[in-house]
Structure formats: C-alpha cells, structure tokens
Amino acid sequence: MxxxxxxxxxxxxxxxxxxxxxxxxxxxxxxxxxxxxxxxxxxxxxxxxxxxxxxxxxxxxxxxxxxxxxxxxxxxxxxxxxxxxxxxxxxxxxxxxxxxxxxxxxxxxxxxxxxxxxxxxxxxxxxxxxxxxxxxxxxxxxxxxxxxxxxxxxxxxxxxxxxxxxxxxxxxxxxxxxxxxxxxxxxxxxxxxxxxKGSVWLKITTHGKQSHASMPHMGLNAHRIGMKFALKVDDYLHENYGKKNHLFEPPESTFEITKKEKNVDNVNTIPGTDVFYFDFRILPDYRVDDVVNEVRSLAKDMSEETGAKIEVEIVQLAExxxxxxxxxxxxxxxxxxxxxxxxxxxxxxxxxxxxxxxxxxxxxxxxxxxxxxxxxxxxxxxxxxxxxxxxxxxxxxxxxxx
Ligand SMILES: [Zn+2]
CATH class of the missing domain: 3.40.630.10 (Zn peptidases)
Structure with a gap:
C-alpha cells in the first residue's frame, strides 16, 4: 500500500x-x-x-x-x-x-x-x-x-x-x-x-388588484398580502416542524423566504400581482409533501380571508x-x-x-x-x-x- x-x-x-x-x-x-x-x-x-x-x-x-x-x-x-x-x-x-x-x-x-x-x-x-x-x-x-x-x-x-x-x-x-x-x-x-435534507422551492403568486397608491380602496394590494402570507407560513412552519436531528448542521429544518420578483415600476402604484419564493430544507424526519400541503392550506385560508388569490407552485422538489x-x-x-x-x-x-x-x-x-x-x-x-x-x-x- x-x-x-x-x-x-x-x-x-x-x-x-x-x-x-x-x-x-x-x-x-x-x-x-x-x-x-x-x-x-x-x-x-x-x-x-x-x-x-x-x-x-x-x-x-x-x-x-x-x-x-x-x-x-x-x-x-x-x-x-x-x-x-x-x-x-x-x-x-x-x-x-x-x-x-x-x-x-x-x-x-x-x-x-x-x-x-x-x-x-x-x-x-x-x-x-x-x-x-x-x-x-x-x-x-x-x-x-x-x-x-x-x-x-x-x-x-x-x-x-x-x-x-x-x-x-x-x-x-x-x-x-x-x-x-x-x-x-x-x-x-x-x-x-x-x-x-429534502428540499423544495415554492413560487408564491398573489393576485390582487392594481390601483393608484392614493386610492387603495380601489385596489387590492398584492404586495401587502404576499408579505403577510410569507410571514404566516414562516411562523407556522417554524412552530410546527421544529424537530432536531444531530446528523445535520443546522440540526433543524430550515424555511426561508428568498427571491422576490419585481412588481410595479413606479412608487405611486399599488401592485396587483406579487411573486416571491420559499426555499425549504426538510429533515428526513418529515415528508416534503406534507409541508407543501400545509402551505397550500394556509394559502387557501389567506385567499378566503383577503379576497386575493394565492397560487402555490413547486419549482423544484427533492426528497x-x-x-x-x-x-x-x-x-x-x-x-x-x-x-x-x-x-x-x-x-x-x-x-x-x-x-x-x-x-x-x-x-x-x-x-x-x-x-x-x-x-x-x-x-x-x-x-x-x-x-x-x-x-x-x-x-x-x-x-x-x-
Ligand atoms: Zn459540484
């Protein structure tokens, strides 16, 4: 040798x-x-x-x-x-x-x-x-x-x-x-x-209604609803998927709000559409599908609550x-x-x-x-x-x- x-x-x-x-x-x-x-x-x-x-x-x-x-x-x-x-x-x-x-x-x-x-x-x-x-x-x-x-x-x-x-x-x-x-x-x-870890990238599209920024009652601010939804998912997943596995560094699943697509060109317009992305890394202790289904169900709740339509698309998924x-x-x-x-x-x-x-x-x-x-x-x-x-x-x- x-x-x-x-x-x-x-x-x-x-x-x-x-x-x-x-x-x-x-x-x-x-x-x-x-x-x-x-x-x-x-x-x-x-x-x-x-x-x-x-x-x-x-x-x-x-x-x-x-x-x-x-x-x-x-x-x-x-x-x-x-x-x-x-x-x-x-x-x-x-x-x-x-x-x-x-x-x-x-x-x-x-x-x-x-x-x-x-x-x-x-x-x-x-x-x-x-x-x-x-x-x-x-x-x-x-x-x-x-x-x-x-x-x-x-x-x-x-x-x-x-x-x-x-x-x-x-x-x-x-x-x-x-x-x-x-x-x-x-x-x-x-x-x-x-x-x-398993991983999934989600694209979240919120459909509201564009209007002049001085007339918010005429529109539905997709950006505001998108942000609220992002934070709701963030809190929910961190609270409910908190197991630790010491094979990993960090030892827990991670749930991050990442990419944000451009919306309107000018400051005085309320965006009618909002697009952002999540990157989740999920411990082998959980199923990636279950997490995605939770997000879909939260999106349904938020849609009903706000009147905006929130779409959840899988960009990439790995178990x-x-x-x-x-x-x-x-x-x-x-x-x-x-x-x-x-x-x-x-x-x-x-x-x-x-x-x-x-x-x-x-x-x-x-x-x-x-x-x-x-x-x-x-x-x-x-x-x-x-x-x-x-x-x-x-x-x-x-x-x-x-
Ligand atoms: Zn390489």
Whole structure:
C-alpha cells in the first residue's frame, strides 16, 4: 500500500499539469449560458483511454440539441462482482463577475499550494484525485480489489437531468456496489456526508388588484398580502416542524423566504400581482409533501380571508436521503481517513442536494466526501494541490481494501 501512496506523492507535477490542462477548457453548464462539457470531455476521454480497461461514453441530447457527454472508465478488479464508483462532474457554474477575480478563471494559475480557476475545486478536484488514485495503483503493478469505476458526468450544476439521472437506467450501477461522490467536504477532510435534507422551492403568486397608491380602496394590494402570507407560513412552519436531528448542521429544518420578483415600476402604484419564493430544507424526519400541503392550506385560508388569490407552485422538489451509518463504504472511508490521513472523521448530513441521493434511492450506499475549502462557485475558486494528492491517497487506499 505504501508504494502506491508514495507514488501519488511523486506525481505532483503530473497532477498539477492535468488540472491546469483540464481547467483551461471551459465547461460551463449550458443552463447558465455556457458551451457545455463536450470539449472538456474529449480531453478526459483520451486520458481515461490511456488508463482504463474499458471506457464508455453516454451522450445525452439536451433540449437545445446539444450533446451532453458522460464518461465511464472501468479498471477491472481482482473481484469483478462489484464496483467501487467514484463519481465527479465535469460541468461548472459560470465565472460570474470577472472583475471580482484576481486570476483569470480559465487561465489557471498555480500559486504555492493553490491552483486558481473556475471548476478547479468543483468538481475538478474529484476528477483529478480519483484519476490519479487509479493511475498510481496500475503503475505500481497492482489491481484494485473490486472494479474501480471513474465516472465523469455532465449537468450536475443544473439538476443532473443529462448527467447522473441519464446514466441511471444504463444498468451500470448494481446493488452491492459502493459509491463515493467527491463533490463537497470540509477543509481538513474530516466530514463524511451520509444524509441530505429534502428540499423544495415554492413560487408564491398573489393576485390582487392594481390601483393608484392614493386610492387603495380601489385596489387590492398584492404586495401587502404576499408579505403577510410569507410571514404566516414562516411562523407556522417554524412552530410546527421544529424537530432536531444531530446528523445535520443546522440540526433543524430550515424555511426561508428568498427571491422576490419585481412588481410595479413606479412608487405611486399599488401592485396587483406579487411573486416571491420559499426555499425549504426538510429533515428526513418529515415528508416534503406534507409541508407543501400545509402551505397550500394556509394559502387557501389567506385567499378566503383577503379576497386575493394565492397560487402555490413547486419549482423544484427533492426528497431527503440517507446512507446507513454502518454501511461498508462508510466504514471503508472512515478507516482510510484514520490510516492514511490521521483524521478523526465526523459523520453527518447536509442541507442537501447532491447526486448521492440518486444512488441512495436505488439502495446503493453513497457517501459524499472530499477535502475542500469553502470556495465553490466563488470568484477566485481554487483547489489545493495537497488536497488533490491527499484525496487521491484516500481513494487508492479504499480501492485496495477488501
Ligand atoms: Zn459540484
């Protein structure tokens, strides 16, 4: 084992070059106006072919006729009955306001232990660390215990419809397989995510009647009623859904009033229509549907009370998910973190929404783990070279475990 770990340590220059080459090819998700994953996938497909026993490519076609590539590289194990999957995503969010970057987002800059660029961490680090774990095993003349599957998916940042969800019916992932998703973590690598809150986004539209601001009796102020409704829901849910679950930080469900759409252009008009949104993150102790039904019933009450019509629409909904604490992949990762890194792991849950949920739904235990500073989606996003190396060591260790 030590030979493999030492070999990863010696790959530093190669790891940096791979990361820089990959990040120089933008892969912004087309949902945010980007060019998509194709160019970056071409680079990665070539790299996988240099390494893997088998490389498959699954192209989804999106609603704009754009190819959305998904890459699957397999290295056969000594025991081919199961596969350890390490799943990372190729797409990124846009660079955002370029003036906030001190380094060019796609001209990745190496500065000490850091490589700056959009997607270096999210999720370039997952791709690079899993790739070099596999490479070190093979260059040491060894084979992983189970098959080792490197999966690089599209479309994670915009809901995974053309990514992991597209792959789910290709008969790749089987009961008894193990899944690690290196797409979120904390800065010392101690946090192992095994559960996610459910989440739902609601769009609330209040229909009143527009009038001049000096003549309120002629109209029905949708903005006022919308605000009252928002606060009513806020109070009600916090009072009635207050359970705590200490896997999570924060330990309770969260109910937030978030986006507000523009209403009238001028100050002296009473808005006839009002639109705002809720973002709820709900503990596995509750059903997301029940919460939505409560909001609908409160909307009905408020409509009757005020004469305004309040509509409740679901923008997005995900049920909570959890991997059992005593499952094999959790134990393997805990052992690896202790042995390779001297870390005392903390098992917990997050406010949700990773691709691990899709595996948990199929009863395939999945953990989300990486070593990452909190810079995803931010200007001057970076990954640490030491984390690329140390995460690769953990993946290599797990891949060799029986
Ligand atoms: Zn990500």
């Amino acid at each position: 030590n030979e493999i770990l030492d070999r990863i340590e010696g790959m530093r220059d190669e790891i940096v070059k791979f990361t820089v080459d990959m990040i120089s090819i933008p892969a912004v998700n087309p949902a945010f106006g980007g060019q998509g994953e194709e160019a970056r996938a071409a680079f990665l497909e070539k790299k996988l072919k240099e390494l893997c026993d088998e490389v498959k490519r699954y192209d989804a076609m999106d609603e704009n006729g754009l190819k959305r590539p998904n890459l699957v590289g397999i290295i056969f194990g000594e025991d081919r009955s199961h596969t350890l999957w390490i799943l990372s995503h190729m797409d990124t969010v846009p660079e955002g306001d370029i003036s906030l970057w001190t380094h060019h987002p796609y001209g990745p800059v190496v500065d000490g232990d850091k490589i700056y660029g959009r997607g270096t961490l999210d999720d370039g680090q997952g791709i690079v660390s899993s790739y070099f774990a596999a490479k070190a095993i093979l260059e040491s003349g060894k084979r992983p215990h189970y098959n080792l599957g490197l999966v690089f998916v599209a479309d994670e940042e915009a809901g995974s419809r053309y990514g992991v969800h597209f792959l789910m019916d290709k008969n790749l992932f089987m009961p008894g397989d193990l899944v690690v998703v290196p797409d979120s973590g904390n800065s010392d690598g101690s946090f192992v995510e095994i559960a996610e 909570p998910s959890a991997t059992p604490e005593d499952s094999k992949i959790v134990n393997m990762l805990i052992t690896a973190l202790k042995e390779v890194r001297g870390i005392e792991p903390v098992i917990g849950g997050i406010g949700g929404g990773t691709v691990a949920a899709a595996f948990r739904k199929l009863d395939i235990p999945a953990v989300v783990w990486m070593t990452a500073d909190d810079v995803e989606h931010q200007p001057d996003e970076y990954c640490r070279i030491s984390n690329l190396i140390n995460d690769a060591k953990v993946f290599a260790y797990i891949a060799m475990m029986h």
